[in-house]
Amino acid sequence: MVLKAQQIDVSHYYQLHNLHQGPAMVLASRDVSASVKMTQNTHFENKLWVLESAGNGYYFLKNEALGSEGYLHVLKDNYDHLFCSEKKEQSNYKWKFEEADLGLKFSNKYFGDKIVLDCDPERTGENIFFVENSLAWGQYWFLVKTLKLPFAISSIRVYDLSNNLILDEYVFSASSAIMTALETKGSVTLNKSLTSEISLEGPYTVVIEYIKNDTLHVKKFYSGNTLTVADF
Known part of the structure; x- marks a missing residue:
């Protein structure tokens, strides 16, 4: 089930898809020492995200496989890579999803609403970056409610x-x-x-x-x- 921003339920698991990539690639994290990538080639739990309210419409995103060390954030001095680590009450750990014509705009509180997460069409995994908000297809994301499979x-x-x-x-x-x-x-x-x-x-x-x-x-x-x- 693809959700609109107001339908987010923090009691469920989600996968994050991008309009450029379709279901072939999802946002995933394999290890706290590695950057977050777009991929399907990883364990199921590495592709699951839990959303926790951070107040004022923002969320913390926690990777199911990494647990307490799996909170998504962007480095303040490296805009082209996302990482996971222990949760911190800092703006670069807080995320917002806002509705747009073709999906959801995915932004970080540290940059504000005018800068959003983009994903180019190449399926390399290393293709996530922050840019100015525009009509580019790679800037549209989807939260897909996901079952936690027993296999x-x-x-x-x-x-x-x-x-x-x-x-x-x-x-x-x-x-x-x-x-x-x-x-x-x-x-x-x-x-x-x-x-x-x-x-x-x-x-x-x-x-x-x-x-x-x-x-x-x-x-x-x-x-x-x-x-x-x-x-x-």
């Missing part, structure tokens, strides 16, 4: 009827679409069009490897099937 998907493979591995070019996009639907809606139907850029003419099979209770599991699904969280 972690490690890989997804798609095969045709002859058991040939397909979607080599778009396998990352297909994986992201399936994972995002499970995380945000709790279910996904394996239709002809997995994403806006993927259309499969014939029947196909999806093999999903996932980890639950520290054990690796493998399950096979077929085109037309509806996958739910209960299947894992």
Whole structure:
């Protein structure tokens, strides 16, 4: 569920998507020593954020995987990187989401409302920066309410009827679409069009490897099937 600014509920988990990146990339933090990136290639909890009220419409953003050391902030002398650390009652730790035509504008109290977080279309991960508020697509963000799944998907493979591995070019996009639907809606139907850029003419099979209770599991699904969280 994509939220408007006034619908933020601090009792839920969220993922942060960008209009330029779509569901293929989300804001994530792997380690307190590394900068925050746009990626899907990390553990599920590293992509989850909890919002805590900081007063006057601002929020602290805490990364679920990093816990008490996972509070998002920007360095006052380095505008092009975000980091996580222990919570501090400082302006550069406080964030605001304001509604705009195509999404939410994502700003930091240290810079004020005229400077917002931007993300360019390149899927390098190292592409988050602060700029003046404008109509650029990379300045529109989405808060997506997310389920905390009891398992972690490690890989997804798609095969045709002859058991040939397909979607080599778009396998990352297909994986992201399936994972995002499970995380945000709790279910996904394996239709002809997995994403806006993927259309499969014939029947196909999806093999999903996932980890639950520290054990690796493998399950096979077929085109037309509806996958739910209960299947894992």
